[in-house]
């Protein structure tokens with residue numbers, strides 16, 4: 001038999017599915033070193049607060065940031081992305097770039113006391129009293145077409161980026177989806193002498209229903225309207241290529257797609273079209289739904305979580321931000 005004609009009976013592809021050889025021919029794997037664990041630091045609390053919609057995750061006070069990160073490191077995961085819940089909110093999100101802001105304090109402590117690689121999420125939605133990712137237009141509450149001012153918001157992002165880098169952030173991850181945000185932040189970082197700090201762009205970030213639990217966790221739900229005027233339309237994949245190309249041209253070092261599982265076509269496309277490292281964010285809703293099903297006894301949590309992350313890798317992601325990071329690394 002030439003090997004090109006498919007036989008009509010007898011074993012074929014099953015020959016390589018036997019124990020002993022299956023691992024040798026496997027194309028994809030997930031390692032602890034591929035994973036980034038989200039950490040929530042909360043300036044409004046003195047005690048760890050469980051996040052009900054994200055079982056196993058907590059908001060921790062600033063002085064628990066280091067112990068929290070040590071727990072992550074013990075599992076073998078080496079990178080964290082830090083989100084902050086500030087002590088107070090206002091229309092400009094003025095605590096986002098405060099030298100003694102929640103993320104700045106936590107980052108200073110974590111980088112001083114641990115070996116973790118610290119990525120800081122850069123956005124305003126946790127810091128503004130209206131919950132939007134930037135400064136509002138005057139008529140925003142009346143006219144949903146006018147929500148967030150683009151270039152005025154970029155000025156805020158520049159300042160936040162510099163304050164995070166001064167606090168010791170190893171990488172900055174802007175998630176607000178303003179146009180030009182990568183270029184603005186790159187320029188601000190370079191001007192301030194932080195040309196060694198890379199940018200992981202939330203490049204194709206969709207206006208997704210899967211962020212629900214995160215908005216509880218980080219207290220960042222918009223007080224009115226939604227984020228469809230700045231985040232991407234879930235209907236669009238070709239547009240993602242244009243968005244990502246812009247971020248790449250603006251100097252993004254890592255290109256992220258978010259969410260992950262409902263957008264694996266986009267992950268695969270970005271992998272094919274760009275040479276940059278590709279990140280995928282396996283978001284809070286993707287985590288919460290597996291937990292909810294497992295709680296009912298309808299899914300095996302460990303197996304479903306591993307298969308999810310394996311699929312994200314198979315689609316082409318080099319790194320994955322995931323709430324499963326610690327559990328999975330423990331299991332590996």
Ligand code: PBG
Pocket residue numbers: 121123125133175176210211212213214215220227282283284285
């Ligand atoms: C902030 C931000 C969000 C997430 C990460 N950064 C929320 C949003 O855009 O509404 C979501 C993460 C998740 O759901 O796990 N802009």
